Each structure stands twice: as structure tokens, then as C-alpha cells.
Amino acid sequence: MIARIMPRVRELGILVVLIVLIIAFSIMSPTFFDANNFFNIAKQVTTLGICAVGFAFVLITGGIDLSVGYQISLNVVVCGLLMSKADLPWYLAVPIVIALGTTIGIINGLIITLTGVAPLIVTLSMMTILNGVSYLLSGGLPISGFPREFSVLGQGSLGPVPVSLIFLIVIWIVGFVILNKTYVGRYFYAIGNNVEATRLSGVNTRGTTVFVYALCGFFTAIGAVILLSRLNSAQSATGAGFEFNVLTACVLGGVSVMGGRGSLFGVFVGVLIVGVLDNGLVLMNVSEYVQLVIKGVILLAAVIYDATSKSSAGRRKQIGGIPLTRAVA
């Protein structure tokens, strides 16, 4: 267990990358190394950071949830409509949206466990469905006009500390406890390493899998609410491409796309790298298209590193739910 809590060599390596990035941007952009900018980065990465917790859990169990981006879109659109059109107070709208996000996760998890279809395909389909639904609801138009108190979640500060940063920290602690202290967290690793041996040890692997997608939906919805509060405007395009950033942050942080490995400390550093990169590139006036190329290259490099590192080579992925007898060589 200790090995999983303590940052390992690899995660220290990624920490070095982060520090090098910060130094490089500080040299190249005079406005980068500044307390205000750092709080700015913190606000910008809040949603990414919160969502990455659930996403990392899913990756650790050997799954993936590509629908997180459009979950955010649907969540913000529904939340916006509830507050502006239905005139619900924010403290009612927010729990409804969190319940919605969790339900989407449960649906993903149920389809994956009951049908055995690969998570990649199930969540890719879900991503497209959610995209369509959010456009149907919003009519493609931005939604705004939310109560003033609502903006505190994403924009407010307690002294110099952004409220959203506090949310992020609380959720990181919750995520850390789930992953490292509870038996459910241990099940995540076990399932990601060898789902059949875990099932044969009497673990409810299907229930745990549904739970992990539900958690992912839950955290994503919280992230969506904070994002909406910061932007003050809900659009169907809000979450587009978000899954890419989350995946990059997790893989950079050492979470194996083959399942079974990863720590929240690593993900934390991965999220910061993505945040610093986004922020720094904008400050340096790098065009959006060049940013896309850079990010793609970074994800590719991280995935290649994951696939070729000594620990991953030689590990073969176990496929879920095969009865003993069909596993003959």
C-alpha cells in the first residue's frame, strides 16, 4: 500500500517535467511567474482536477470514460436551464445536476458490465448521445442569467484563496481516501489488474465497476457546476474535447491506460502540467491550432512511455467476465 501512496520514481520524474515547464514559461513570459497568475491557473484547472479524480479511478479499473466532456456540456446546459428558465434556486439546481451526472455514470457502468461491450465503444456512443441531447435542450444558444450567489462557487475567494481551489482540495482528499484507504479503492486496482481472479475471490466486480463509473459521473458533475459558475454562461460546446485533457492529465501522471496502476499524486502533477501548459501557451500568444498539436504530441508521448515502460511490458490485459474454461491457451 505504501508504494502506492508514496510518489514513485516515475511520478518524481513527471514532477521534474512540471518544474522545468514552470521555469521555461517564467523565462519566456514576464506575466507567468506571478501569484495572481497561479491562482488563475488554479481556477482554470479546478474542473479538470475534479473530473480527473473520477476519470483516474475508471482508468485504474481498466476502463475509460470518453463521455466526460459532453457530460459536462449536458450538466451545464441542464443546470443553466434549471436556474434561468425554471427559476430554481441554485441550491436545488446543483443537487439535481449532480444526480443527473451520477445517473449517466451508472448507465455507462450498467451497459459495460451487463453487455460486456468495450468501455471505449460504450462511452464513445454515450458521448455522441449526450452531445446531441445538450444541443436539443439548449437549441445551440448560450444560456445565461444566473443568480449572483451562484457565481461564488467558481469566481469567489476566501481572502486570496479561490473558493474553487478549496473545492478542488476537498475533493482530492475525498478521492485520496477512497483510493488508498477504503477497500473499494483496493478493488479498483484488483479489477484493473485481473478482473477474473478478483471475481473468483468473491469480490462484486460488476457492482464495483458500476460504482466507479457512477463516481466518475458524480465528480464530473461537480466539476461542471464549478465551471458553469466561473463562465456564467452555459453552452453545448462547453465540454467539447474535455475528455482529451483529462486523459492527458491522467496518463502524464502515470495512470496506466492498461489498468491497475496509478496514483492520485501523479494525476495531481499531470493536471498541473496540463494547466500550466494551457496558461503558458496562451500567455505566449501561441495559436490555438499549435496548442492542439502540442497537446496531441504530449499525450502520444505519455501513452508511448506507459506502453513501453518496463512495468507495463509483459503485462497482458485480462478481459472481463470470461468463465474459467474459456481461458484455455
Place this chain on the structure above:
Amino acid sequence: MVSEQPFLRVDGLGKSYPGVRALDGIDLELRAGEVHAIVGENGAGKSTLIKILAGAIAPSEGTITIGGESYPHLTPHLARTLGVAVIYQEFTLVPTLSASDNVFLGEYLRTGPFLRRRAMQSRSAELFTRLGVRISPNALVETLTTGYQQIVEIAKALSKEARLLIMDEPSAPLTASEVEAMYLVVDALKAEGMTIVYISHRLDEIFRLADRVTVLRDGTHIATRDIGETTRRELITLMVGRELSDTYPTREHAVGEATVEVDDLTGNGVQGISFTAHRGEILGFAGLIGAGRTELMELIFGAVPAQSGTVTINGAPAGARTPMQGIRNGVALVPEDRKRHGVVLDFSIRDNITLPQLSRLSRGTIIDHGRENALAEDYSRQLRIKAPGISSRVGELSGGNQQKVVLAKWLAMHPDVLIFDEPTRGIDIGARHEIYLIMNRLAEEGRTILMVSSDMEELIGMSDRIVVLREGVQQGILRKEQITQEAVMALAAEGEAE
């Protein structure tokens, strides 16, 4: 057939890894046309020796002489050119390609960019005939049985003009009848003058096939004997370095009341199975591959739900539909495929042992690490798992120690009924003996053991009674005094027995 001329000779061969001396001063001669068995426990240096002969690794010192030429080391390419081929335990076949495409994989016959498919098919068919089997060159490898896949692998070696065939535990993945077929292939190759190195844990095979046998222990060459001049007992003593009292230890017989009652159980490829097992009994299950033994165990444990029929354990209905229910019924399954179904390789010994009862070792949902460590330490010590500590990764342990981790995991659950599916497959003789002792101790403690095994000696040596299955149907139950190899085979093969 066997000539006195060596096909290959190694002198003073040694291999060191940091901190480990894997091979030390090996002198060995392989005579052309002989079947030379190499035996030794896991870690004796067999794999290292094979890898050196195949050119996969270079020795630290010594020479290899083939055809009068001496080499300080071989490369895979050079080894192949010199006619050395290895049949590894893990086949190197592409399941979705045909048998003939596999035979010529990497060295396809072609005209320009075009494959000469028909030529390859007829050449493959010739090779299969030479080996005395009828395999269609067009058959997809994934549709072939393990035994036939192995023969495709051998044909692949032959197509590359192999003159020395190294077979690494060829019988391990095979069923009893497939092993017989493989013996015939070895005989056929030997008749053609092929030199064969045959590596095996099973001594009966060595006495059946080999001309000479070499024993390795701890990386050193202990002895080479003509097969006629040695005995099983001597070989075991040479391998283990000490006298093993009995291959199958005896136990105090105290078979008690009925514990497991299975009535008309059907599903998962078996039908109408009925038997009763008792406290303190080891009930063996015999059958050829496809007989449905593993499938039956899956039903009893709950890995696969049954369609009909009942299982009663200690008088209570115990029709488990999930492993969770099976465990609650007091059943434990030590599966055949340890690495896939028994352990989580990337987990520590502790994490593996405590996996089935983590929720019980938690306060609320938070794991109590103190209790977890104590439990894992306790069972790790009881089963004498050899490892630096309970945090050691299970993937780094030997097969025998991995099997002990599986056992520790289940014993910590205090099961009444233990299912052992091929309990000693891939485990060396010393550790095997320890597993037998544990099984005996469990039976003496009044637990019920159901044991599936394809190793006839093990089955006969350990079982109180044997249930024989054939094609999913129960053929009979043999009482202790009725058990002979012939009686078991007659029921298992029904008419196919000699």
C-alpha cells in the same frame, strides 16, 4: 540410431546475473540422434541453458561446439542456421492464421511479392504426415486442440531444417491422451535421426522417452545417466539433493459424515452429475480434456451458475450463482490457471491474501492495516511462503509460492470445502510435496477436498475415491480398492482404453 558422435557439446558453460549464479561450469554432450532429458527443480538452470543454446542469451563463460565449430555464444539467427529449434511452453503461433501459414510464418514461400500458398499447403501436409498426424493445412490454429497446436509448432521447427529440437516441458499443457500422441511424434522424430532435448518435471515421461538424462541443481551439472542405469528414486534424490520420504505422503484416514451432496447437477457443459463427498475425504476427479471436470467445479463454486440440480453443503442448500455465494457456503477454489484466476500478479502477497475478506478487515469502509498485515503475516508464515516479505509482488514468486499464496488466501477464509484444480501443475517436485502435505493436513482437519488432476499418479496417490467424467457425463465412482490406472482410463475413455 544414436551415434557416439556429439551433435553439440558445451564446455564450462556459466552464466551470472548480478547477485545470481544461474549456471556454473556445465559440461554436456548431446549425441546425434539421442533423446536427452534434462531434469531439475525450478531454478536449477534449465531455462538458462535452453536460452543459451537458442542464442537468446550469451553465456558469461564457456564454449558451445556444434559440428566441429566452437562458439563463445550463439545468436538466435546463428542457432537457427545451425539447426537448433526450441518448442517453448508458450506457443509462438498466430491463432487466426491457418496451420500452414503458421508453419511458414516469417519465411513464406513466395514468388516476388506473391505467396505460393499451394506449395506451402502441400509442404505443411507432408510435414504433418511425417509426424504421423492428420491436420488440415487450412485449419485455423485457434480451432485446433492444444496437442495439435504443439504439433504445428514442431512442424514449424522442421520446416526450418532443425536438427536439434529442444522441447521445454512439452507435456505440461496436454491431456493424457494428447501426451500419448506427443510421445509418438517424439518417437517418429527420433527414428529420423533428430537430436532431442526433452525437459520435464514428470519422471514417467523421461523413462518412456529418453536415452540419457542429465540432472541440474542450483545451476550445476549433478549427473548424466543412461536411462537404463538409473531409477526414479535416484533421480529424485539427485534433483532435490536430499531423500524425499514418499512421493505421496500418507495421511490418517478418518472419513466422516457427508458434507458436499451434489444431485443431478447440470449446466456449463456437464449434465446429471451426482456424488457425495465426506469430511476428511479427498475426492478425485478424472477425465480427459473436455470431460467437464473444471466446468463442474465452476458450478459447485459458483463461478458459473448451474441450470438445474442441487448442491447441498453440510445439509444446507448451496446452489451458488456467484463466487461470492460460493465462498459464503464455505467453498474455496484453487484454480487450474493460477496466473489468470488465482492471483493478482501485480499485487503484493498481503493484498492477495486479504482480497476475499477486505470488507471484513475494514472499519466502515476504511481498511484496518494493522489487522490486514497481521492476517497476511500469519498465513504467509503458516504456509511457509518464501519471499522477502508480505509486500513482495506475487508476480515475482515461483509457481509453487504463488500456489501457496492462493492457498493462504483461502485458508484465511476457513473453508469447509476446498476445490483443487490441477494443484501441482507447473510446480517443481519439492514444492509439490509440500502442497500434498498441506492437502493431507486439511483432510485430517476434517475438511472436504475435491481434486481435479490430469496427472494420473497424483490422482491415484492422493484420492480416497475418484469420480470419472467423460464428455460432461459422470461415468462412475471408483472406491479406493478399485482404483488402478487401467480402471480410471477405461472409464475416462470408454472403449478407447487399451
